[in-house]
Amino acid sequence: MTNWPTTSTIIYDYTHTLSGTDVFPSGSIQNYKVCAQNGVGEGACGNIAIDADLVPQAANSPVISLSDVDPKSIKLTWTEINSSDNGGDSVIYYRLEWD
Numbered sequence: 001m002t003n004w005p006t007t008s009t010i011i012y013d014y015t016h017t018l019s020g021t022d023v024f025p026s027g028s029i030q031n032y033k034v035c036a037q038n039g040v041g042e043g044a045c046g047n048i049a050i051d052a053d054l055v056p057q058a059a060n061s062p063v064i065s066l067s068d069v070d071p072k073s074i075k076l077t078w079t080e081i082n083s084s085d086n087g088g089d090s091v092i093y094y095r096l097e098w099d
């Protein structure tokens with residue numbers, strides 16, 4: 001990819017971003033090909049297939065347990081969500097709501 005003929009800046013990376021709330025379908029294969037071209041013509045292309053299961057998916061829900069209760073307090077605990085259970089993306093934080 002380049003901005004040729006506008007400029008001679010050659011681009012060496014690309015981020016494929018989906019719009020809105022779209023996500024890559026889990027289990028799908030995303031195929032990409034990059035081909036170099038010079039004044040003689042196009043050369044051989046490089047190919048890569050990306051397994052979308054490596055794309056982070058929404059976090060699984062933690063298992064919540066009652067740890068202790070007394071008249072003034074309730075202590076809850078929950079299981080840590082391993083990144084391998086979330087498409088390889090580590091948990092950033094846990095949000096607790098009470099109503």
